[in-house]
Amino acid sequence: MGRGLEEHKVIKQNKELRCGFTTGSCAAAAAKGAAAALLLGRKEAKISLLTPAGIRLFLPLEDFRVSDNSVSCCVTKDAGDDPDVTDGIHIYAEVKKIPSPGILIEGGEGIGQITRKGLFLPVGEAAINPVPRKMITDAVQEVLDRSDYEGGLSVTVRTPEGEETAKKTFNPRLGIEGGISILGTTGIVEPMSEAAMVKSIEAEMRILLAEGNGYLLVTPGNYGADYVKTHCGISGDNILKCSNFVGDTIDMAVNLKARGLLFVSHIGKFIKLAGGIMNTHSREADCRAELMAAAAVRSGAGLKTVREILQTKTTEEGISLLKSEGILERTMEDLLEKIGENLSRRAYDRLLTGALVFSGGHGFLGQTKHTDLLWQKLKETE
Secondary structure, eight states, rough: OOOSTTTTTEEETTTTEEOOEEEEHHHHHHHHHHHHHHOOOOOOOOOEEEEETTTTEEEEEEEEEEEESEEEEEEEEEOOSSOOOTTOEEEEEEEEESSSSSEEEEOOTTTTOSSSTTSOOOOOSSSSSSSHHHHHHHHHHHEEEEEEEEOOOEEEEOOOTTHHHHTTTTHHHHHHEESSBBBSSSEEEEETTTHHHHHHHHHHHHHHHHHSSSSSEESSHHHHHHHHHHSSSSSSTEEETTBBBBHHHHHHHHHHTEEEEEEEEEHHHGGGGGGTOOOOOOOTTHHHHHHHHHHHTTTTOOHHHHHHTTSSHHHHHHHHHHHTOOOOHHHHHHHHHHHHHHHHHTTTSSEEEEEEEEEEETTEEEEEEHHHHHHHHHTTTT
């Protein structure tokens, strides 16, 4: 018998990729196996676990350690073909009898502790997310229901590799210290999942909103962050990086009742927003030259200039052409008006949005309306 994922594969970038299982599934399976050994006297080689995705896993159990009133065992994380830094680590669960009824879940070695407000659990709690907590509780309760034991159980989740592995995750940015988080909303790892990246952005957004005044400074990545720190008179310590997910970031900000978003981006990313493209990855759309050419036409460019823009490979080349023709400022005004309109449209005018765009070779190119007000609000929290 396999692990239950043999038929579950995804196609990404023309490749068939294996699915894996989350740290939450590992913890729940290890807890169920330890509980079965403790209460039923059965050390299983594999344990059956129904995930929230409706997929039943059959996960191998390793390294049983048995004492009079507790048992621990572990499951090795398999992320499938996802480039997950937690792949291959060992997730242990120790199940111990306690006098008080119920199931108590705690974090041990290598499990991070929450130190900042805004996440799904209070400050001071172990970073074992709500869905994995429910998975652990349900799995252990299933064993309890088959036993004649009437007391309570504590479940301590730990991983020896957790502290080192956490340094390669988002946890330091999220204020989760000392180890990894036990994660997973479906129990299944889908390789190269964009949903997982968006969830990470949302988690950081929650923290920044809880600690701030409702206004967020957002950049797609390091170019924008470096520009802010160098040119904008603001430390940039609380920059939210949205990668290519501009639209999703706005959606989440609206849902979390943010008051405003200011984006700072290189023109190469944000020119796409002039066409209403809210995922800026090149595989989603790459019409940078076309959008620049259209704006140039509206700004008075001749046919020769438009043809030259359409032949460029980078926006930096296009910016240089516009500058040489003396229409850079007018073209940028046109582009920024459309960028501002599309940002507001995506937010349904339920929060204030603005954007500042720059070029590596030409510096500041312009900004949408509301940007000065948004800078003012952001500097209030510095």
